[in-house]
Amino acid sequence: MEGYSVSKLEIGQQYLAIEPAYSFELAGEIVTFEEKRLEIEVIEKPEFVEVIDGAEQREEKLPKHLLCDEWHNVRNLQTGKVQWLNSEIYKINLLTDGFPSNEIK
Numbered sequence: 001m002e003g004y005s006v007s008k009l010e011i012g013q014q015y016l017a018i019e020p021a022y023s024f025e026l027a028g029e030i031v032t033f034e035e036k037r038l039e040i041e042v043i044e045k046p047e048f049v050e051v052i053d054g055a056e057q058r059e060e061k062l063p064k065h066l067l068c069d070e071w072h073n074v075r076n077l078q079t080g081k082v083q084w085l086n087s088e089i090y091k092i093n094l095l096t097d098g099f100p101s102n103e104i105k
Contacts, residue, residue, distance in 0.1 A: 009072055009087060014041045017074075017090035039095060040074040040085060 009015065019036040045066065048059045065071065070088045075081070 009042050009092065011042050011044055014039065014077065014095040016040075016093045016095055017085060017087075018093070019090050038074075038085070038090075039077040041077060043073050043075055043082065045071075045073045 017038045017040055019033075019038075021033060021035040023030050023032040025031070045062060047062060049062055049066070051058050051060050066073075066084065070086055072085045072087055074083060074085045076083060
């Protein structure tokens with residue numbers, strides 16, 4: 001999927017992120033993924049992340065790839081969970097009063 005500019009995603013703003021449905025062939029079979037929609041709020045990136053590697057758990061500085069502009073730390077408004085979102089994968093629209101408007105990507 002063609003990438004989009006992420007310069008308009010702002011911390012504290014709420015967005016509707018849509019990953020279009022897609023299919024691909026794997027070992028002679030067609031694998032299909034349905035459209036995925038997330039209502040999110042962009043939050044600040046942390047300085048450190050928790051790394052769980054098997055039985056070991058530790059805190060490390062934020063990895064370089066997560067410092068890139070296309071990666072955003074977001075709160076899923078439907079579940080309350082915090083997750084990472086790569087904005088190059090999603091079509092993103094601003095949420096206004098809980099409804100999408102003003103497409104920005």
